[in-house]
Amino acid sequence: MTTPGPTNGPSTRPGPATAAGPGVDSSSLLSLRGISKHFGAVEALKHVDLDVPAGQVTALIGDNGAGKSTLIKAIAGIYEPSGGEIFWEGRKVSIHTPRAAEELGIATVYQDLALCDNLDIVENMFLGHEKTRTGVLDEIAMELRTKEVLADLSVSTVSSVRQLVGSLSGGQRQAIAVARAVMHESKLVIMDEPTAALGVSQTAQVLDLIKRLAARGIAVIVISHNLTDVFAVADRIAVMYLGNLVSSGPVVNYDPASAVDLITTGESSRTAA
Ligand SMILES: Nc1ncnc2c1ncn2[C@@H]1O[C@H](COP(=O)(O)OP(=O)(O)OP(=O)(O)O)[C@@H](O)[C@H]1O
């Protein structure tokens, strides 16, 4: 699908992308081409093409069972695609394990967050990546780095980094999970339903955090069923329907009505452009 835009007059927009491979947009951090995934007879993903640019929020939307979580798990090294290719910074890659994804700079925040309630914020931030000094845990360095990352992301609502994660609010927990994801110099942060369990003000905090990540040049993919959140935060929208990626493009090409059409029927006569 092409996005016709104004081609005359002064423009500060980037020009057309130069291809890094057949049909691959080299201005994208991540490009998926023809990604499919079968679970036995179930075709959860059918030849999905998607380009994810740096510094932008891509909202991945679609009905229950459309294939959104399966798609991000293929990017995050949890599921091996049954077919297709993944390009990272224009280079073809295979992402066989979560560790391989992490090494490329892909961080994923799952809905259950996988934080440990009985550990404090610093311990959660460094779980599995503990800093040591002469064989001993370097608590001071870890605490300083945690404070630095939280300050950098303007997460100001936690009173102490030594607070147990179990005592945090849902929005604060989400912020810690995101901070942990970005701490390891991630270039792409993927979030599956980050605001699903949150109240109004906590949702606003998390949406704000998502925007700040993009403003720092990080690519963000966010799955959401909440179209208000989607239109508040997304630069781009990608719609899945029954395993197909049926539409993607800049958010200005969509409105809530066309998004609902695409989610529920896989097509829309109302999509702009
Ligand atoms: N591990 C699995 N084994 C078998 N089938 C699976 C597996 N994971 C997902 N599926 C199937 O693949 C399809 C897509 O599921 P997926 O979880 O990606 O949907 P989703 O878009 O994330 O939905 P939701 O919005 O409900 O989270 C569904 O039909 C689902 O039943």
Ligand SMILES: [Mg+2]
């Ligand atoms: Mg899902």
